[in-house]
Amino acid sequence: MTHRRLFLLWIVLYGRMGFAQEADVKVPIPTPAQRAWQEAELGVVFHYDLHVFDGKKYDQRSNRVSAVADYNIFHPTRLDTDQWILSAKAAGASFAILTVTHETGFALYQSEVNPYCLKAVNWRDGKGDILADFVASCRRHGLKPAIYIGIRWNAFMGVHDFRVQGDSEFARNRQQYYNRYCERMTTELLSRYGKFFFIWFDGGAHGPEQGGPDILPIAEKYQPDAIFYHNLQRADVRWGGSESGTVPYPCWAGFDHPSWFQHRDDKNDFRLLKHGRENGAYYMPAMADAPLRGYQGRHEWFWEPGDEAHIYPVDRLVEMYERSVGHNATLILGLTPDTAGRIPRPDADTLKAFGDAIRKRYERPLAAALGEGRELVLMLPKAQVFDAVDISEDIGKGQRIRSFTVQALVGRRWVTLLSGTSVGHRYIGRLKEPVAAGKVRLVVDGSMGTPWVKQLALYRVGADGAAMER
Amino acid sequence: MTHRRLFLLWIVLYGRMGFAQEADVKVPIPTPAQRAWQEAELGVVFHYDLHVFDGKKYDQRSNRVSAVADYNIFHPTRLDTDQWILSAKAAGASFAILTVTHETGFALYQSEVNPYCLKAVNWRDGKGDILADFVASCRRHGLKPAIYIGIRWNAFMGVHDFRVQGDSEFARNRQQYYNRYCERMTTELLSRYGKFFFIWFDGGAHGPEQGGPDILPIAEKYQPDAIFYHNLQRADVRWGGSESGTVPYPCWAGFDHPSWFQHRDDKNDFRLLKHGRENGAYYMPAMADAPLRGYQGRHEWFWEPGDEAHIYPVDRLVEMYERSVGHNATLILGLTPDTAGRIPRPDADTLKAFGDAIRKRYERPLAAALGEGRELVLMLPKAQVFDAVDISEDIGKGQRIRSFTVQALVGRRWVTLLSGTSVGHRYIGRLKEPVAAGKVRLVVDGSMGTPWVKQLALYRVGADGAAMER
Numbered sequence: 001m002t003h004r005r006l007f008l009l010w011i012v013l014y015g016r017m018g019f020a021q022e023a024d025v026k027v028p029i030p031t032p033a034q035r036a037w038q039e040a041e042l043g044v045v046f047h048y049d050l051h052v053f054d055g056k057k058y059d060q061r062s063n064r065v066s067a068v069a070d071y072n073i074f075h076p077t078r079l080d081t082d083q084w085i086l087s088a089k090a091a092g093a094s095f096a097i098l099t100v101t102h103e104t105g106f107a108l109y110q111s112e113v114n115p116y117c118l119k120a121v122n123w124r125d126g127k128g129d130i131l132a133d134f135v136a137s138c139r140r141h142g143l144k145p146a147i148y149i150g151i152r153w154n155a156f157m158g159v160h161d162f163r164v165q166g167d168s169e170f171a172r173n174r175q176q177y178y179n180r181y182c183e184r185m186t187t188e189l190l191s192r193y194g195k196f197f198f199i200w201f202d203g204g205a206h207g208p209e210q211g212g213p214d215i216l217p218i219a220e221k222y223q224p225d226a227i228f229y230h231n232l233q234r235a236d237v238r239w240g241g242s243e244s245g246t247v248p249y250p251c252w253a254g255f256d257h258p259s260w261f262q263h264r265d266d267k268n269d270f271r272l273l274k275h276g277r278e279n280g281a282y283y284m285p286a287m288a289d290a291p292l293r294g295y296q297g298r299h300e301w302f303w304e305p306g307d308e309a310h311i312y313p314v315d316r317l318v319e320m321y322e323r324s325v326g327h328n329a330t331l332i333l334g335l336t337p338d339t340a341g342r343i344p345r346p347d348a349d350t351l352k353a354f355g356d357a358i359r360k361r362y363e364r365p366l367a368a369a370l371g372e373g374r375e376l377v378l379m380l381p382k383a384q385v386f387d388a389v390d391i392s393e394d395i396g397k398g399q400r401i402r403s404f405t406v407q408a409l410v411g412r413r414w415v416t417l418l419s420g421t422s423v424g425h426r427y428i429g430r431l432k433e434p435v436a437a438g439k440v441r442l443v444v445d446g447s448m449g450t451p452w453v454k455q456l457a458l459y460r461v462g463a464d465g466a467a468m469e470r
Numbered sequence: 471m472t473h474r475r476l477f478l479l480w481i482v483l484y485g486r487m488g489f490a491q492e493a494d495v496k497v498p499i500p501t502p503a504q505r506a507w508q509e510a511e512l513g514v515v516f517h518y519d520l521h522v523f524d525g526k527k528y529d530q531r532s533n534r535v536s537a538v539a540d541y542n543i544f545h546p547t548r549l550d551t552d553q554w555i556l557s558a559k560a561a562g563a564s565f566a567i568l569t570v571t572h573e574t575g576f577a578l579y580q581s582e583v584n585p586y587c588l589k590a591v592n593w594r595d596g597k598g599d600i601l602a603d604f605v606a607s608c609r610r611h612g613l614k615p616a617i618y619i620g621i622r623w624n625a626f627m628g629v630h631d632f633r634v635q636g637d638s639e640f641a642r643n644r645q646q647y648y649n650r651y652c653e654r655m656t657t658e659l660l661s662r663y664g665k666f667f668f669i670w671f672d673g674g675a676h677g678p679e680q681g682g683p684d685i686l687p688i689a690e691k692y693q694p695d696a697i698f699y700h701n702l703q704r705a706d707v708r709w710g711g712s713e714s715g716t717v718p719y720p721c722w723a724g725f726d727h728p729s730w731f732q733h734r735d736d737k738n739d740f741r742l743l744k745h746g747r748e749n750g751a752y753y754m755p756a757m758a759d760a761p762l763r764g765y766q767g768r769h770e771w772f773w774e775p776g777d778e779a780h781i782y783p784v785d786r787l788v789e790m791y792e793r794s795v796g797h798n799a800t801l802i803l804g805l806t807p808d809t810a811g812r813i814p815r816p817d818a819d820t821l822k823a824f825g826d827a828i829r830k831r832y833e834r835p836l837a838a839a840l841g842e843g844r845e846l847v848l849m850l851p852k853a854q855v856f857d858a859v860d861i862s863e864d865i866g867k868g869q870r871i872r873s874f875t876v877q878a879l880v881g882r883r884w885v886t887l888l889s890g891t892s893v894g895h896r897y898i899g900r901l902k903e904p905v906a907a908g909k910v911r912l913v914v915d916g917s918m919g920t921p922w923v924k925q926l927a928l929y930r931v932g933a934d935g936a937a938m939e940r
Binding site for chain 1: 536537539541582585586590592596628630635643644650651654
């Protein structure tokens with residue numbers, strides 16, 4: 001490939017004079033954690049729980065209602081969290097999440113609060129701690145460890161949608177017990193294993209305002225630098241409104257509220273979550289999540305027998321990447337350790353091929369520029385053929401661009417290659433067909449204050465990439 | 471004491487001729503287990519659970535509702551089940567019961583069904599098994615091991631009076647889960663530790679007929695020789711209607727139903743349980759239970775700080791014995807291992823003194839006889855002073871005596887010393903004042919078929935024994 005033989009060429013051009021730096025630009029600014037979240041771009045989540053071992057297809061509704069009676073089915077024969085993390089790393093993931101508790105209530109660590117944990121099983125003589133293994137593997141291989149804690153559903157404790165069933169004094173008392181149980185478990189998890197990049201309470205960690213545990217102060221105390229996701233007061237990121245691994249375009253980092261759960265617009269297909277709010281007062285970038293085994297009629301976060309045919313093919317994963325990371329969202333792929341305690345070979349092979357494809361496309365631009373202002377011109381030493389444009393704002397200054405055009409100088413005329421609205425951390429735009437040009441410019445037609453472009457890059461993706469549809 | 475210096479004198483006199491052995495006597499006959507239960511006479515039950523360690527007074531109502539959150543408070547520092555059993559043995563107990571689960575739901579063994587067990591705690595690195603230790607100590611010291619399993623209340627699982635709270639589909643499903651949980655836990659307990667003498671489901675092991683677990687078939691399968699206590703179909707023994715350690719007189723072994731729970735007559739102060747039914751169709755002897763720490767305003771089955779003053783004094787225990795064992799019931803004393811894991815010294819000392827007192831009184835009769843028939847005459851080599859009469863029927867033939875008189879030959883006249891109704895396994899009758907006589911007879915005024923008297927014995931209890939009141 002031509003672009004592989006090129007050296008990375010940085011041509012820095014500052015924007016036109018006259019755009020002074022404003023003191024009062026009204027755009028929300030990410031926290032350092034939110035910025036790191038967007039720069040992380042790709043993560044994985046490992047779902048692992050008792051029912052992986054039951055030999056049956058996963059039935060979420062039943063799983064939320066029926067506790068797994070024989071928890072000693074949990075017996076991975078060759079657990080290897082290094083293999084998990086190396087599989088994720090091969091895909092290009094920079095962080096990894098473990099579902100330390102999901103909806104059964106079973107916990108993958110040595111809890112002193114929740115006896116329905118690895119202390120209860122015969123596996124590793126009751127001494128196993130998969131969270132500890134997982135965190136160590138992340139650190140060993142340079143991924144940021146993150147944690148998923150389920151408290152909304154707990155089949156073992158008989159808690160359904162946060163609630164102890166019934167409305168007697170007995171139930172109210174038990175609710176208090178369960179709330180303290182969640183708080184104490186969260187304290188264990190957030191205080192014992194070092195820093196987590198991201199703390200994911202699936203379905204929320206809704207608090208005392210609706211009779212639930214008071215989780216947020218615990219997260220703030222023990223993990224002040226982590227991304228908190230989420231409760232009714234605070235959500236550092238938002239769910240992107242589907243489990244398709246994509247977000248539509250545009251996908252703004254802004255949102256109207258500091259929490260999204262009560263404003264998720266689910267009657268309208270989560271439209272608000274998907275698109276965000278162009279001039280939202282809160283910085284809340286989107287997460288696009290999807291299970292790797294989500295192809296052709298299946299959508300499985302957990303390993304189950306016979307699902308290999310439902311691993312997304314590489315070209316679909318590349319498209320997913322372009323429509324999530326390339327749409328200003330962070331992509332999280334769901335990976336499925338199996339009964340052996342490993343990422344199955346077909347999944348690992350696909351992850352490697354996916355990572356290779358992304359690296360081949362986007363690791364080395366043909367050319368790139370950065371700058372401040374309404375117009376940024378990228379001059380190439382000679383004309384190059386390219387078919388993709390990759391733009392990043394310096395989000396440390398907030399998402400400022402509201403509309404833009406990318407143009408190439410063809411002969412003496414600036415020809416518009418594409419135009420768009422949201423950029424944010426990253427915008428990947430695929431051209432309908434390759435273009436040859438020596439001069440390309442980004443024109444910002446609308447912005448909140450001065451645009452700060454961290455990178456304008458050109459790529460030759462090639463014919464293997466399908467044209468993106470929106 | 472005079473009677474200590476006497477050798478045991480057995481004078482065997484057969485009853486009058488003419489009382490042929492009937493073929494069709496209509497009295498219920500005990501099973502071998504029931505017979506052993508009555509012959510055991512005195513047992514102990516050790517209550518041990520999480521809240522022993524919470525430093526607070528026990529509050530049963532709260533305990534049934536509120537799970538113990540910090541179960542790692544369970545940390546006996548010098549657990550010694552041999553010391554428990556030797557304390558019981560010193561009292562004269564022939565069997566011992568352990569509350570392997572009580573109302574918290576916490577289990578004192580290594581369960582693979584109930585994670586809220588000794589696997590969950592740091593004590594003994596999660597490897598402790600107090601039931602195993604207990605059974606081994608019983609066998610080592612010649613007591614029969616027995617087990618108490620609580621399933622009616624389970625604060626941890628949120629089960630109250632057998633029931634998962636609520637009436638939604640969720641609750642019904644969880645009830646099924648809990649039922650299987652109880653069955654599988656019972657299977658572990660009854661299959662792993664060898665033979666149990668007695669299996670005590672406190673509050674019952676009510677079954678599928680009212681939505682509960684199906685426990686009885688498990689007990690029948692794994693412990694066919696044990697006393698089953700109890701469910702709505704079967705109760706091999708009955709609760710004696712109080713926790714005073716006594717039953718009133720008479721206390722018949724007969725009962726109207728094969729189970730007592732639905733016929734306990736609680737509106738009438740458990741009168742039916744206390745007295746039984748003279749001509750009841752079912753053999754169901756009574757249990758008289760009391761906590762050793764039940765004196766002067768306290769009534770504590772569990773160890774709690776500062777209860778030493780509430781240990782029954784020895785004379786009260788002797789009286790309790792005479793009014794339970796001596797009234798045809800089996801006495802069970804509740805003993806309280808402390809936070810060290812031992813029976814406290816004051817309790818152990820009292821048990822020893824109690825055992826000594828009973829042995830001093832009743833180990834060696836002044837004279838004794840046995841025989842079949844309406845009249846049994848005990849002839850002493852010379853006149854002896856006695857103040858207690860001890861009668862046992864051969865209950866292998868059922869409880870037959872309905873009324874009787876004990877008379878002494880004073881001069882040439884038979885003087886009635888006492889008269890009664892129920893004898894059964896044992897009747898101890900204390901005389902108002904000592905009597906000197908060389909010839910004593912038991913006259914059975916009413917019986918179902920031929921009376922079979924296994925023993926008519928006389929004792930000199932002495933002035934230290936309080937006269938019994940009924």
